[in-house]
Amino acid sequence: MRLSDVTLREGDQLPGREFSAEQKVDCARELDALGLDFVQPGFPATGEKDRRVLSDLAGTLDADVVGLARALDRDVDAVVDTGVEVVELFVSVSDRHLDHLLGMSREEMLDMLASAVDYAHDRGATVHVTLADAFRTDQSNVVEVVESIADVPFVSLADTVGARTPTSVSRYLETLGDTLDLETVGVHFHDDLGCATANALAAYEAGVGKADVSVAGLGERAGNSPLEEVVVACAVDLDDDLGVETRELVPTCRTVLETLGEPWDDRKAVLGPTVSEHESSIHTTAMLTDPATMEPYAPDRFGGHRRLVFGAGTGESGARKLLERASVEIDDEAVARYRETLADHGPLDTDEALALARSTFEEE
Template structure:
């Protein structure tokens, strides 16, 4: 499954946010270095900044630079002028959106889409398509739309309002599988019900060819599928790094968020500094024996870090293992004395706890 990163476009659309062109360019280059195959930095028709960003990146990255455009000639012209590698044009798919957003009939939408894709291709540029509100659209209508654009590499189905769960995503994709090539489909999920990453995993299992992702889940409202969560889950469950430099994942994602001025919590999945921190005596003792005992994955595999904390909560088992690691005989008297020393000096990280053992009890 290929990834399209939409951090820089979706994040910039959050009310009150306005990323600078320089920040967008720096982040796009970092995501390119990570190995993301498609980076969507912006929507050129919305202003000069996004045209500048895409123009600066075009032809300088291994990733294909994607410009978003409505199925309108003016939008596509703005994307063409920015020299994007890919123009991703979008239309509404559901009856609800056709009536209340576009104000056009289904037939008019199909004509708009077909003409837009032809216009992109006539200018020698690759076209991708996104169908807004696709997961609340009748299956036969989706098949009709996909068949309208047979020369488009990827047609992405968007869960525009975050209304779907893994079960309903699987039902939709299973229903389409006998009518269209699933590996030609992409997906775009929002996290309004907390299901964006789980939905993308369901789509991965169904065999879709592409998924939109965002660093830290950054995006409108509750955000989008988190790049780092999807990447780690696919690596752990399917041994698939999705073409990314796995050991650079956490540092790159943290750097992108820092560059954009976007905070992430200590307990943010994958990225948080506290997710691989252990202090409980029972936990630290087990972690000293075998870290996999209490971790879903080795954080170092993705460029993260583990932190064991020792102090008053440290139990006899943990103290004994620390003493053994420091080359000190862990007799009961030494263990008791070391526990007192840890309680007085803690909290300490592993290196400091070992140093204390050697200082207090080493020969």
């Protein structure tokens, strides 16, 4: 499954956000270094800023740079004129969206999309298509759209309002796969039900060829499938790193968020510091011998850092292990004394706790 990062376009659409062109260009270069297949930094029809961003990035990344466009000639021109590799056309396909967003019939939508695809091809662009509200659209209507356009490497299905769960995604794609080659299908999930990562994994298992992801899920409303969660889940549980430079994943995601001025919670999966921080005496004692006892993966595999915390809650077994590692002669009196010293000086990480052990007993 190939990854298309939409952080810079989706995040910029959040209320109260106004990323600068410089921020978007810098972040796109950071994301490109991860080895992503596609980076979608903007929607150039919205204004000069995104046109500048795409123009600055065109031809300078290993990833294909994608510009978003409505199925309108003027939107296509706005993307193609920047020189980027891919025009991603989007159009609504559900009955509800056709009625209340586009105000047109299904036949009119099909004609509009086919015309825009042809126009983009005439202008020499590679074309991808995203079908808005696809997961609330009958599969037969999706097939009709796909069969009405030619030479489109990927048609992405958007769960635009975040209304689907892994079970319904799996069923939907299984049925669709009876007619379409799912390797040419992409997915775009929103996290309104808290299922964006799980839905992307369900799509991966179904065999889709592309997924839109976003750093820390940054995007409209509850956000999108988080880049870091999708990559780590696939790497750890499915033995597929999706072509990403895994050791740079956490530092890059944090750098992008810092550059954009976006906070993240300490408990944020993969990215938050407390995710790989352990203080429970039972946990830390075991992890001094075998960290995998209480971890799904070694944090440094993805550029993170493990922190074991020792202090007042450190038990006798943990204190003994620390003293042993510090090459201190161990007896019951030494263990008791060290636990009292830890309680006075903690909380400490492993290196600090070992240094305390050495300094405490070197004084004698």
